[in-house]
Amino acid sequence: MVKKLDQPPKYWDRLFAPSSCLAMITTVDAQGRPNAASYGTCTRVHHEPVYISFTTTMGKDTANNVLATGEFTVNLPRWERSILEKVRICGLAFAPGVNELEKAGLTALPGKVVKPPRIAECPRHFECKVEWTKEFANGRLMVCGPVVAASVDEDSVDKDGYVLWDRVMSAHYTGAPYSNGFVAAFQTMWVDRPYDGPEGAAYDLHEKQMLKEI
Numbered sequence: 001m002v003k004k005l006d007q008p009p010k011y012w013d014r015l016f017a018p019s020s021c022l023a024m025i026t027t028v029d030a031q032g033r034p035n036a037a038s039y040g041t042c043t044r045v046h047h048e049p050v051y052i053s054f055t056t057t058m059g060k061d062t063a064n065n066v067l068a069t070g071e072f073t074v075n076l077p078r079w080e081r082s083i084l085e086k087v088r089i090c091g092l093a094f095a096p097g098v099n100e101l102e103k104a105g106l107t108a109l110p111g112k113v114v115k116p117p118r119i120a121e122c123p124r125h126f127e128c129k130v131e132w133t134k135e136f137a138n139g140r141l142m143v144c145g146p147v148v149a150a151s152v153d154e155d156s157v158d159k160d161g162y163v164l165w166d167r168v169m170s171a172h173y174t175g176a177p178y179s180n181g182f183v184a185a186f187q188t189m190w191v192d193r194p195y196d197g198p199e200g201a202a203y204d205l206h207e208k209q210m211l212k213e214i
């Protein structure tokens with residue numbers, strides 16, 4: 001098993017890239033029993049401090065656990081068939097109290113700060129506290145909160161905490177209408193901005209201040 005590196009807060013933003021990812025979210029219930037479920041709607045919604053958001057359904061174990069405990073952990077899987085098959089298993093509706101990690105053959109690692117476990121087979125982990133939830137559209141629940149700890153496989157980031165794209169191999173879910181499809185999200189291209197107006201310089205300044213480049 002690859003060693004996990006604890007990442008300092010200044011690297012959390014660059015670790016959750018691209019800003020929206022397929023995720024397996026772990027929670028625990030009021031009795032401390034672990035739960036895992038798959039989410040295609042997981043997005044990094046604020047840079048500094050890093051906030052993560054996702055949507056789920058009221059009444060599902062994840063929603064009940066988040067509301068009961070105020071904690072969740074986001075685990076980002078690779079675009080690899082073996083783990084994506086397990087992502088699909090974690091997307092099934094198991095009864096409350098059933099540990100999906102065991103059903104899917106995934107390995108639980110204790111969290112560093114919060115109670116939900118990390119999933120060892122995922123290279124990146126974001127432990128979060130719930131800051132707010134919002135019910136909408138007749139039974140959907142949006143969950144949002146700050147990252148309080150992040151860790152990563154030691155072979156998946158460089159010395160400055162930037163992800164190595166061919167190691168983290170971010171994936172997206174094609175969405176329910178496509179049923180079992182996943183899209184790779186790790187081909188990179190650094191792109192010029194062929195525009196000389198003042199808005200360009202203003203944007204660069206804003207970006208630099210926002211990201212407090214170190």
Ligand SMILES: Cc1cc2nc3c(=O)[nH]c(=O)nc-3n(C[C@H](O)[C@H](O)[C@H](O)COP(=O)(O)O)c2cc1C
Nearest residue numbers: 037038039040041056057060061062088091092093
């Ligand atoms: C790839 C994949 C992506 C999914 N994305 C979402 C999502 O973004 N939102 C959601 O509510 N359910 C999503 N689901 C369905 C949940 O994982 C499913 O409802 C699960 O049973 C919830 O588990 P729980 O009862 O343990 O919370 C997804 C399922 C799969 C397989």
